[in-house]
Amino acid sequence: MGLAFQHELHDDFGTRPVAYMPYGGADLGEILAVGREVGDGDDAAFLQAWLAAGDRIAGQAEDAQRLGLRTSAREGFLRASAFYATAYRPLYGVPTDPRLVAAFRKQMAAFDRGLALSALPIEPLRIPFQGATMPAYLIPAEGREFEVRPLIIFTNGYDATVTDMYFASAVAASRRGYHALIFDGPGQGGMLYEQGVTLRPDWETVVGAVVDHAVQLPTVDPARIALSGWSLGGHLAPRAASGEHRLAACIADPGQWSMAGLFRPLAIKLGATPEAAANLGELEPPVLERFSQFLLSSPAFTWKIVQRGFWVHGVDNLRDYLRAIELFTMDGRADAIACPTLMTLAENDPLAAGTQQFFDRLRCPKALLRFSAAEGAGDHCESANRSLLNRRVLDWLDGVL
Numbered sequence: 001m002g003l004a005f006q007h008e009l010h011d012d013f014g015t016r017p018v019a020y021m022p023y024g025g026a027d028l029g030e031i032l033a034v035g036r037e038v039g040d041g042d043d044a045a046f047l048q049a050w051l052a053a054g055d056r057i058a059g060q061a062e063d064a065q066r067l068g069l070r071t072s073a074r075e076g077f078l079r080a081s082a083f084y085a086t087a088y089r090p091l092y093g094v095p096t097d098p099r100l101v102a103a104f105r106k107q108m109a110a111f112d113r114g115l116a117l118s119a120l121p122i123e124p125l126r127i128p129f130q131g132a133t134m135p136a137y138l139i140p141a142e143g144r145e146f147e148v149r150p151l152i153i154f155t156n157g158y159d160a161t162v163t164d165m166y167f168a169s170a171v172a173a174s175r176r177g178y179h180a181l182i183f184d185g186p187g188q189g190g191m192l193y194e195q196g197v198t199l200r201p202d203w204e205t206v207v208g209a210v211v212d213h214a215v216q217l218p219t220v221d222p223a224r225i226a227l228s229g230w231s232l233g234g235h236l237a238p239r240a241a242s243g244e245h246r247l248a249a250c251i252a253d254p255g256q257w258s259m260a261g262l263f264r265p266l267a268i269k270l271g272a273t274p275e276a277a278a279n280l281g282e283l284e285p286p287v288l289e290r291f292s293q294f295l296l297s298s299p300a301f302t303w304k305i306v307q308r309g310f311w312v313h314g315v316d317n318l319r320d321y322l323r324a325i326e327l328f329t330m331d332g333r334a335d336a337i338a339c340p341t342l343m344t345l346a347e348n349d350p351l352a353a354g355t356q357q358f359f360d361r362l363r364c365p366k367a368l369l370r371f372s373a374a375e376g377a378g379d380h381c382e383s384a385n386r387s388l389l390n391r392r393v394l395d396w397l398d399g400v401l
Helices: 008-014 016-023 028-038 043-066 070-087 098-116 162-175 189-193 203-214 233-241 264-269 285-296 299-313 318-325 355-361 380-400
Strands: 124-129 132-139 149-155 179-183 220-230 249-253 341-346 366-371
Touching (some): 008 016, 008 028, 008 043, 008 299, 070 162, 098 189, 132 203, 203 233, 220 233, 299 318
């Protein structure tokens, strides 16, 4: 998206709040200032720079609250939560870093303080799920908070949390007249960091529990519940829609048939036959070793697979990781999606490589939205022009619901 930080991974993490700029999560100058503060420093420097910026903004919010400046206090606490959320990304991995947990707790405390100052009635929710609880929030439709309205359930991907989803999608939905429900599911945010609950492929079970909760809420129209997923959520949302038939619409940003499919061409390049690459968990040891060496030669892949992937899936080696991701697939399930489904396809998003093929296989009412670099929306999840994505998606949803 552009180099605000000197190291590639830091730039990936540190420019994510660009997506939140239209919705109060950050401003460009603040992001660039943190980048200058990090300089060529390591992950600890990255953590400290974002925490310090978050502390400064939270301190300003506290001052505003003391002076009775409710709007400034609310905006400040919410913005601080986005800074704390960015701080700990490089620390992903097992064992869970206590600095990550401490920063996450600051993130959620600031988020809760900001939401408590909102004109909208917003309470933290806990959705029971198989002996654990999913942290969640209902963000009511702006100006129509007590009306029965359609609901969008937003599901995250591999490493975002409820606060990311709030800025990226929920604010825009609330402004458009939708109630928005954001939650951390298994393997995500609070469920992973605090409860140690790892990711699971049967997302219809997860979303089923969320829908069970949502239909009990007095302001939710049970006939108009949509599910929207971004990043890995672009696989999880269609997977959920294939088994949870109370959904009135599904949005996948971008649509992804499987997790393992992205790695099959690499396995073949590293010496696997196409037949062997059809089941990555059983690759021959020499190919698996080359696969491992390839990942470890790239800081980005080391973080994505070894630090994040192993932790999120609850595994400690590459073979078990590949076995785990083989279960995340739409094989035999795509025809079961009945609700109208929207897929996005940003031209430079590597996760969108198979979106067109997935879209072509859908049998439900469907639409495909393309996003280009020319309009500043060609990157992963249209993160540099998130407001364009939200406008076009909500326009489609208005028509469907």
